[in-house]
Amino acid sequence: MLRAVTACALALACLSPAAAADSGTPAAFKPAQREGYFFVGGRYETVRGKEIAVGHMFVQYHAPVQVTQRHPVVMVHGTAQTGINFLGTPDGRPGWVDRFVERGFAVYVVDQVGRGRSGDNPEVYGPYARLATGDLESIFTGQEKFELFPQAKLHTQWPGGPGVKGNAAFDQFYFSQVPYIASALKSEDLVGPALTALLEKIGPSVLLTHSQAGVFGWAVSDQRPDLVKAHVAVEPNGPTFFDIRFKGGEEWYEKVGDARARPYGITRVPLHFEPAVNSPTDLTIAQAEKPVRPGQIRCWLQAEPARKLPNLAKVPAVIVTGEASFRATMDDCTGAFLEQAGAKPDRLALAEHGIRGNGHMMMLESNNLEVADAIIGWITAKLR
Numbered sequence: 025m026l027r028a029v030t031a032c033a034l035a036l037a038c039l040s041p042a043a044a045a046d047s048g049t050p051a052a053f054k055p056a057q058r059e060g061y062f063f064v065g066g067r068y069e070t071v072r073g074k075e076i077a078v079g080h081m082f083v084q085y086h087a088p089v090q091v092t093q094r095h096p097v098v099m100v101h102g103t104a105q106t107g108i109n110f111l112g113t114p115d116g117r118p119g120w121v122d123r124f125v126e127r128g129f130a131v132y133v134v135d136q137v138g139r140g141r142s143g144d145n146p147e148v149y150g151p152y153a154r155l156a157t158g159d160l161e162s163i164f165t166g167q168e169k170f171e172l173f174p175q176a177k178l179h180t181q182w183p184g185g186p187g188v189k190g191n192a193a194f195d196q197f198y199f200s201q202v203p204y205i206a207s208a209l210k211s212e213d214l215v216g217p218a219l220t221a222l223l224e225k226i227g228p229s230v231l232l233t234h235s236q237a238g239v240f241g242w243a244v245s246d247q248r249p250d251l252v253k254a255h256v257a258v259e260p261n262g263p264t265f266f267d268i269r270f271k272g273g274e275e276w277y278e279k280v281g282d283a284r285a286r287p288y289g290i291t292r293v294p295l296h297f298e299p300a301v302n303s304p305t306d307l308t309i310a311q312a313e314k315p316v317r318p319g320q321i322r323c324w325l326q327a328e329p330a331r332k333l334p335n336l337a338k339v340p341a342v343i344v345t346g347e348a349s350f351r352a353t354m355d356d357c358t359g360a361f362l363e364q365a366g367a368k369p370d371r372l373a374l375a376e377h378g379i380r381g382n383g384h385m386m387m388l389e390s391n392n393l394e395v396a397d398a399i400i401g402w403i404t405a406k407l408r
Contacts, residue, residue: 053225058087064225065137065218071147078148081218082107082141084133086121092128095230095253095407098222099133100215102235102261104155104201106140107133109234113388114196115183120387123396132226136237137214138205150210152203160198161188163270163350164384172270172350173277174319179348180381181389197388208236208285209292216243216293223251230403232256235351235384238358239291242336246295249338254406256399257358257369258344259351259384264289264361265309265324270350277321277353284309289326289361297331297365307331316356323357325364333365340406341367344399346382347375372402 053062066080084107099110099120110133112119124131135142138149146152161169165187167176179186183193205211219240223229228251233241238260245252267285268277287304288295301307308327315322341362345355355371362369374382379394386395 053227055085055087058089060085063142064221069148076145076148077143078145079137079214079218080142081137081215081222082135082143083222084111085130086125086133087130088125088128090128091130093130093404095228096130096132096226097124097230097232097403098219098226099131100219100231100233100237100240101134101136102237104204105234106135106200106202108200109385109387113183113392114193114200118393120392120396123393124400127400129400130226132222132229134219134222136204136211137218138211140202144203149205149207149214151206153206154203155201157189157198160201161194165194165197166191167348167350167383170272172272173353175348175350175352177348178381179383181348181386181391182383183388183390187383187385193388197385208239211236212239212243212291212293215240216247219244220248220251223248227251228253230254230256230407232258232399233260234258234387236261238262239286239293242290243293243295245339245341246291246333246335249335252339254403255339255341256344256403257341258386258399259346259349259355260290260343260358261286262290262351263321263324263354263357268321268354289365290358295333296335298334299331301331312360316360320353320356323354323360325357325361330364333362333367336362336365336367339367341369342372342399342402342406343369344372344386344395345374346384346386346395347373347380348382349384349386351384370402370406372398374398 061084063080066077068075069078101109110120121131165182168179169186184191187194230253231241238257241255245255265284267280269280270277286292309324310327312323343355343359345352359369
């Protein structure tokens with residue numbers, strides 16, 4: 025049951041005068057209850073003779089009785105997922121939203137445009153795709169049984185053992201999967217403006233993105249660095265420029281085709297490079313001779329001299345990586361690309377902080393609150 029409280033409970037007025045002064049543009053949206061929802065973005069269009077809404081995004085919000093942290097946190101899920109990733113775990117434990125609210129944050133959780141509670145619409149958004157059980161078992165939740173990449177054998181944190189069919193937590197997780205827009209570029213074109221609309225509504229915020237959503241975080245940070253106080257990129261979409269396929273064995277990965285999956289390195293939509301980039305072909309790619317660390321891919325980076333990303337350099341960022349995730353093979357490449365472009369993100373490799381055995385879905389795993397605490401520690405230290 026939602027409990028009504030004063031508007032102060034979610035507004036900057038609850039903070040000290042000094043904290044409010046430091047927090048940038050005050051939020052225009054001041055909800056009068058601790059939990060609720062709304063939609064952002066969207067417009068009316070006539071499609072096949074019917075006037076309908078398109079481009080809108082569902083947002084669910086939660087807050088403590090008194091907000092003690094200056095900036096809200098916006099949580100954005102990845103491919104085939106919805107915002108429920110952050111609301112709890114498939115075995116019934118508290119999720120990241122609970123932890124962040126306990127620590128004094130107002131939290132906003134979205135369902136990407138065209139997905140989940142935002143509503144699907146193939147007539148407008150084009151074809152949809154779905155992930156099969158094997159797609160998730162082999163690299164997301166049960167990788168220790170498949171060993172397609174070097175870190176897979178280190179996975180220990182999925183509730184109840186390897187996350188494969190028959191594991192109750194996996195079954196619950198798989199039941200939560202939804203169809204998603206097949207065109208990744210279409211998703212970027214839709215979600216970026218909706219996220220910007222959300223930040224304009226609630227004020228400058230911390231973006232916490234997971235997996236596919238990393239591209240949205242980089243794009244919004246680049247377009248509106250005034251609205252992104254920090255970007256927590258939890259295992260962001262990658263690697264840079266190209267997609268890869270895991271196949272196990274000694275030669276455990278291969279590049280998927282010669283077409284650039286992310287033409288601007290970390291996004292499909294244009295970024296503000298200096299010198300300016302008129303088309304993706306202006307970015308010359310060079311592959312590193314060796315990996316940053318053992319068990320990683322050889323990174324695709326810009327050929328020197330590298331163009332810079334001055335707007336991304338203005339936004340504090342951290343790349344969070346689990347010890348046993350397939351992203352452990354490539355997240356250092358995302359960091360290297362950004363450093364080469366002058367952005368210098370922090371790295372939060374969980375194993376280096378004693379948080380071991382995590383896979384890609386760390387917000388659902390047995391030690392999910394320990395991971396949340398590490399992220400909260402980075403946010404509060406960076407924005408102090």
